[in-house]
Amino acid sequence: MRIFADRLADQLSKQLHSCYLLFGNEPLLLQESRQAIQHAAKQQGFEERHRFAIDASFDWHQVYDCCQALSLFSSRQLIELELPESGVNAAIAKELVSIAEMLHPDILLVLVGTKLTKAQESAKWFKTLHAHGCWVNCLAPDLQRLPQFVQTRCRALGLKPDAEAVQMLAQWHEGNLFALAQSLEKLVLLYPDGELNMVRLEQSLSRHNHFTAFHWVDALLAGKGNRAQRILRQLEAEGVEVVILVRTIQKELTQLLQMQQQAQRSSIAQVFDSYRIWQNKRPLYSAAMQRLSIHRLQSLMQLLAQTEILTKTQYDQPSWPLLHQLSVELCLPQVKL
Structure with missing residues (x-):
């Protein structure tokens, strides 16, 4: 299964997979996705959480021990693996395939990494883990998807922007979703009725868009x-x-x-x-x-x-x-x- 990050909450309310693959270039979506999985896992009895940052000198026995150290009295465990920015090399790929074979109902694995390449999507380690769970796309929404993204977040907060306000929020916060989240929280406090229009936005917000060469x-x-x-x-x-x-x-x-x-x-x-x-x-x-x-x-x-x-x-x-x-x-x- 592959979903966008803004659909993760709906998916978690229906089913908790044994593995989640969070990949993308948007820090806010990666952070919120992790938090949503942690919250859902805790409700399902995953009391222990282990977080590992993978690098060239990482001792994989730490992860193996978590997977194997279970008994009748052990709590269910959430294991988070943060992949290096340089990506997955052959050694890491081999270990990930081994970890996939050790997954069972008392282990929930979350893999976190940057934007995937086509080669990585086709790699054995990714296909093996993907078969066990859900791939969550945490890429920043492009200009076409951004207005809908803004609308969805507004609705979740009880805000009711008109069409022009949605477009302005999208333009002012393109490439800076952390600023968008902060702006929407500010608007909730400023306007309890939730109504948003151009005048209100211009009075209360400034531009926070961030562009790159790309x-x-x-x-x-x-x-x-x-x-x-x-x-x-x-x-x-x-x-x-x-x-x-x-x-x-x-x-x-x-x-x-x-x-x-x-x-x-x-x-x-x-x-x-x-x-x-x-x-x-x-x-x-x-x-x-x-x-x-x-x-x-x-x-x-x-x-x-x-x-x-x-x-x-x-x-x-x-x-x-x-x-x-x-x-x-x-x-x-x-x-x-």
């Missing part, structure tokens, strides 16, 4: 010029290094150019498979490839090179204007001849 890249690929410029202005205001953005978009432009060249002799599906483009990213790359010809991509690469040279040689001259120009040109629609 938000900017996604906007550029999709051709959303206004959004790309808004993100870029905030990154500039936050003091993000131009060279970081240059390196990030350089990788994307280089790959797009190679994909366009391959698309001249292969189908678009074959190109996506060749470059291992995730399904949820394919619409973005498809939009970019329809909009950006090989000639345009080569011109954009030249503009990017100018930006990099300016950044590294002319310290008294800002390179942000060139980056904004690049951002605009990347989003321009295809010119019909």
